[in-house]
Amino acid sequence: MSKVTLKVNGQSHTVDIEPSTPLLYILRNDLGLQGPRFGCGLGQCGACTVIINGNAVRSCVLPASAAKGEVTTLEGLAQNGKLHPLQQAWIDEQVPACGFCQNGQILTAKVLLDKNPHPTDAQIRTGMASTLCRCMTYYRIQAAIKRVAKGAA
Amino acid sequence: MIDFTAIPPEVEAALASRRSFLKGAGLLVVTLSPAAAQAGPYPDPNFRQLDSWIVIHQNNTATFYVGKTDCGQGTGTAFRQMMADELDIAFDKTSIIMGSTDTTVDQGGSGGSDAIQADGWPMRRVAAEARRVLLQLASQRWSLPPDQLTVRDAVISAPTDPSKRLTYGELIGGKRFNVTLAGNNVNATTGVAKLKPVQEFKYVGQSPQRYDIPAKVDGSLKWAVDVKLPGMVHARNIKPPVAGAKLVSIDESSVRNLPGFVKVVSKGNYVAVVCEREEQAINAARRLKVNWEKPASAPFPASEDLFTFMRAAQPTSRSQPTVVGDVTTSLAGAAKVIEAEYDVPFQGHTAFGPAHAMADPSNGQLTIYSNDMKSYGMRNGVAAFLKIPRDQVRVVWMEGPQGFGRTAADDAGFEAAFLAKELNRPVRVQWMRDEETAWDTKGPAFTFKLRGGLDAQGNLVAFDYLAQAADYNHVGYNEADSVLIAQLMGIRRTPARGGGDEPDEMYSIPHRRMASEVVSLPLIWETPLRTGNLRDPNGPQVTFASESFIDELAAAAKADPVAFRLALLNAGTGDDSGFKRARSIACIKAAAQAYGWDPRPSPKRVSKGDILTGRGVAYSFRSQTVAAEIAEVEVNGKTGHVWVKRLVCAHDCGLVINPEGTRRTLEGAMLHSLSRALHEEVTFDTEKVTSVDWVTHPSLTHADTPAQIDIVLVNGDPNPNRPDLPHYGAGETACKPLLAAVANAIFDATGVRLRRVPFRDQRVLAALKAAGI
Numbered sequence: 027m028s029k030v031t032l033k034v035n036g037q038s039h040t041v042d043i044e045p046s047t048p049l050l051y052i053l054r055n056d057l058g059l060q061g062p063r064f065g066c067g068l069g070q071c072g073a074c075t076v077i078i079n080g081n082a083v084r085s086c087v088l089p090a091s092a093a094k095g096e097v098t099t100l101e102g103l104a105q106n107g108k109l110h111p112l113q114q115a116w117i118d119e120q121v122p123a124c125g126f127c128q129n130g131q132i133l134t135a136k137v138l139l140d141k142n143p144h145p146t147d148a149q150i151r152t153g154m155a156s157t158l159c160r161c162m163t164y165y166r167i168q169a170a171i172k173r174v175a176k177g178a179a
Numbered sequence: 180m181i182d183f184t185a186i187p188p189e190v191e192a193a194l195a196s197r198r199s200f201l202k203g204a205g206l207l208v209v210t211l212s213p214a215a216a217q218a219g220p221y222p223d224p225n226f227r228q229l230d231s232w233i234v235i236h237q238n239n240t241a242t243f244y245v246g247k248t249d250c251g252q253g254t255g256t257a258f259r260q261m262m263a264d265e266l267d268i269a270f271d272k273t274s275i276i277m278g279s280t281d282t283t284v285d286q287g288g289s290g291g292s293d294a295i296q297a298d299g300w301p302m303r304r305v306a307a308e309a310r311r312v313l314l315q316l317a318s319q320r321w322s323l324p325p326d327q328l329t330v331r332d333a334v335i336s337a338p339t340d341p342s343k344r345l346t347y348g349e350l351i352g353g354k355r356f357n358v359t360l361a362g363n364n365v366n367a368t369t370g371v372a373k374l375k376p377v378q379e380f381k382y383v384g385q386s387p388q389r390y391d392i393p394a395k396v397d398g399s400l401k402w403a404v405d406v407k408l409p410g411m412v413h414a415r416n417i418k419p420p421v422a423g424a425k426l427v428s429i430d431e432s433s434v435r436n437l438p439g440f441v442k443v444v445s446k447g448n449y450v451a452v453v454c455e456r457e458e459q460a461i462n463a464a465r466r467l468k469v470n471w472e473k474p475a476s477a478p479f480p481a482s483e484d485l486f487t488f489m490r491a492a493q494p495t496s497r498s499q500p501t502v503v504g505d506v507t508t509s510l511a512g513a514a515k516v517i518e519a520e521y522d523v524p525f526q527g528h529t530a531f532g533p534a535h536a537m538a539d540p541s542n543g544q545l546t547i548y549s550n551d552m553k554s555y556g557m558r559n560g561v562a563a564f565l566k567i568p569r570d571q572v573r574v575v576w577m578e579g580p581q582g583f584g585r586t587a588a589d590d591a592g593f594e595a596a597f598l599a600k601e602l603n604r605p606v607r608v609q610w611m612r613d614e615e616t617a618w619d620t621k622g623p624a625f626t627f628k629l630r631g632g633l634d635a636q637g638n639l640v641a642f643d644y645l646a647q648a649a650d651y652n653h654v655g656y657n658e659a660d661s662v663l664i665a666q667l668m669g670i671r672r673t674p675a676r677g678g679g680d681e682p683d684e685m686y687s688i689p690h691r692r693m694a695s696e697v698v699s700l701p702l703i704w705e706t707p708l709r710t711g712n713l714r715d716p717n718g719p720q721v722t723f724a725s726e727s728f729i730d731e732l733a734a735a736a737k738a739d740p741v742a743f744r745l746a747l748l749n750a751g752t753g754d755d756s757g758f759k760r761a762r763s764i765a766c767i768k769a770a771a772q773a774y775g776w777d778p779r780p781s782p783k784r785v786s787k788g789d790i791l792t793g794r795g796v797a798y799s800f801r802s803q804t805v806a807a808e809i810a811e812v813e814v815n816g817k818t819g820h821v822w823v824k825r826l827v828c829a830h831d832c833g834l835v836i837n838p839e840g841t842r843r844t845l846e847g848a849m850l851h852s853l854s855r856a857l858h859e860e861v862t863f864d865t866e867k868v869t870s871v872d873w874v875t876h877p878s879l880t881h882a883d884t885p886a887q888i889d890i891v892l893v894n895g896d897p898n899p900n901r902p903d904l905p906h907y908g909a910g911e912t913a914c915k916p917l918l919a920a921v922a923n924a925i926f927d928a929t930g931v932r933l934r935r936v937p938f939r940d941q942r943v944l945a946a947l948k949a950a951g952i
């Protein structure tokens with residue numbers, strides 16, 4: 027066990043853990059976050075996605091000690107009590123079915139749009155391709171992303 | 180850091196105050212200590228009491244309590260719409276509590292697409308009864324007959340006397356109705372009030388947004404996976420490396436010194452390791468040395484030999500065939516006879532999040548926090564499994580990853596309950612991805628053999644259907660003797676059950692025989708190939724075969740596939756009252772119109788270039804709901820890749836409660852079946868399942884998503900404006916025709932008939948090559 031310091035959603039936390047522990051378990055079990063969830067533990071589905079240094083990162087395969095930089099989770103996306111435009115678009119399009127995958131969908135979409143504010147349909151398909159949804163809400167997710175991309179300056 | 184309290188306290192407080200309310204303790208109380216909140220016993224709420232269903236609050240809002248669970252299709256919102264309309268209260272002044280066994284009546288949780296079709300009726304009736312009782316209370320207070328009063332948005336007034344105005348809250352807020360209802364079972368629950376004609380509904384037929392969505396996009400929802408309790412520990416299972424292997428010994432010393440180690444628990448062939456922290460349990464489960472003895476013979480054939488095995492197998496049971504006319508003689512005299520065989524492999528539920536549950540043995544009771552779609556079944560099953568009185572067990576239903584039938588055989592809930600009793604501590608169990616994908620319940624594999632006869636004019640005169648389902652020992656109702664942990668402990672349910680299935684359409688075919696058989700694989704118990712209720716659970720397979728075959732017959736008759744089907748529906752021989760047939764015709768026509776279908780036989784004549792395009796149609800009933808679907812495909816002749824570019828669904832489920840919610844449900848159902856059509860297959864060798872993650876059991880992705888999906892909600896009722904227009908289910912019908920629609924479109928594009936699911940690139944390419952394309 028050793029001390030690892032993490033900066034998550036603007037706050038610093040020091041936890042005493044085995045440093046190879048995947049970040050996901052620290053976020054969920056030590057910091058009590060509910061956005062990132064376990065889906066596969068293999069980096070294949072996107073359920074555990076967080077944003078680190080502007081990249082969508084799969085926290086189930088990232089050792090906590092390797093999480094260098096500010097971690098943003100779904101809980102940290104709203105600013106000053108206002109939902110991120112993607113979160114609002116998710117409500118307006120009524121995207122989620124069960125909703126279990128939507129953490130990964132929203133955060134992956136945010137990184138996609140941050141890097142490319144006006145993606146083509148093909149770029150959305152490719153950019154989102156490895157973020158899975160078993161309720162198959164893909165059509166609505168893509169509509170919500172396009173809604174935000176259209177509104178972006 | 181987490182502050183460990185009995186979580187979720189708001190849930191506990193609400194449940195406890197609810198229980199005391201149901202016991203008759205007048206006003207709602209919400210300040211209880213955690214211990215008092217948890218204390219049982221937990222008797223069933225009485226469905227014959229109006230108070231079990233509806234509470235009116237002093238602020239003139241209402242809470243509905245229903246024994247259903249919402250697996251992400253928005254049924255909770257739909258129930259609120261139906262009940263708000265019957266109660267005459269604004270939709271946004273209502274809330275709903277679902278599926279927790281000690282606070283909501285037992286309506287069975289979810290399953291069978293029956294939420295709106297069956298369970299919606301008692302909900303409407305109790306809400307109407309509450310409205311009637313409230314009117315009566317006002318009438319007594321004012322000494323005016325009820326028919327001189329009106330209600331609007333939970334306010335009662337007397338048009339003859341403007342000074343008279345009372346809200347529901349003023350009349351009864353926070354107090355009990357104390358009204359006894361009638362009905363022999365929960366579905367029959369009724370008061371004496373009449374239901375409203377559908378024309379008077381304000382919210383039914385509108386699309387209020389789902390109340391559960393905001394908390395799912397801002398991270399604030401507490402899911403079943405999020406429950407944490409003081410003193411909790413984490414468990415992980417160790418599964419036999421070969422299906423059917425026997426546990427010989429466990430070397431506990433292999434994990435005893437690992438950090439956080441608590442205990443190894445085993446009984447029969449069930450093995451779990453328990454640690455203080457989650458990652459410790461995962462690590463310990465990987466490191467635990469267990470000595471297994473392989474079974475004497477192979478548990479199953481390898482997946483590439485499955486269909487050969489099934490066709491040669493002696494059936495364990497046969498259905499009574501459905502017979503019309505004389506199919507044998509008719510085939511012998513037909514101008515043209517077509518034969519075809521179809522295969523559908525095992526396909527997994529592969530829920531997005533693996534099985535999980537938390538069980539708390541505090542106070543000598545057992546509380547299970549779970550996303551089980553059939554929470555009541557789990558309560559009953561766990562009580563029987565652990566031999567404890569039913570009212571000492573409760574299941575608190577919370578949201579989770581969709582199940583589509585997986586949580587109807589909710590192994591993790593039983594495991595958590597068992598381990599919590601063994602350790603006398605709250606235990607959280609979660610399966611790993613490889614465990615879930617390999618060992619979850621499976622949709623049964625099918626083989627089909629079909630024969631059809633056309634007369635000289637190309638009319639279908641004979642249809643001979645035989646299905647074989649690898650469905651021996653089907654599980655899926657949370658019984659104490661069928662969940663996997665019970666099987667691993669040596670508990671055996673006899674007799675086993677399973678079934679085949681027949682197509683569900685309304686074609687008039689003068690001579691028809693439809694039969695189905697069940698075949699068994701060698702290993703019946705403790706098998707990762709045990710079958711369960713995968714969304715329908717046989718319809719996608721059966722409809723793939725039957726509607727592909729109808730297309731083959733249409734092609735043989737050189738007829739347009741839509742016209743060929745309509746001719747079979749319009750021919751008035753035999754069959755029913757015309758009710759289902761009329762709705763079939765309406766849906767097929769609506770789909771063809773929405774698509775812009777140009778009538779011509781398949782396949783298309785000209786096929787040029789690398790990308791071949793085509794369109795295909797298929798249709799099916801499920802219960803009283805009908806769907807006709809059209810797929811438009813692009814087939815890449817170089818790679819074999821199939822992209823379904825456009826989907827159309829015309830759907831008639833009677834009265835639609837929430838059109839936008841229904842559209843999304845149908846889109847999801849079609850894409851789920853598209854995933855089964857293009858990607859999904861359980862693979863295994865002669866020892867174990869080898870499809871264990873999202874690479875080896877792939878799923879549809881964003882890249883596969885159609886560019887356009889059109890949904891047409893049809894009301895094909897012969898009397899479309901009737902005031903009692905029924906509401907049917909929408910959860911599963913749209914899953915059924917899709918596989919055939921895609922296969923038919925591929926045939927239209929390429930002239931190549933795919934008779935084996937899934938249509939992965941390599942298989943399609945091989946078929947194109949074999950046909951010289």
Ligand code: FES
Pocket residue numbers: 063064065066067068069070071072073074075084085086087
């Ligand atoms: S849980 Fe991390 S990618 Fe699936």
Ligand code: FES
Pocket residue numbers: 122123124125126127128158159160161162163251531580581
């Ligand atoms: S909404 Fe259920 S898995 Fe995506």
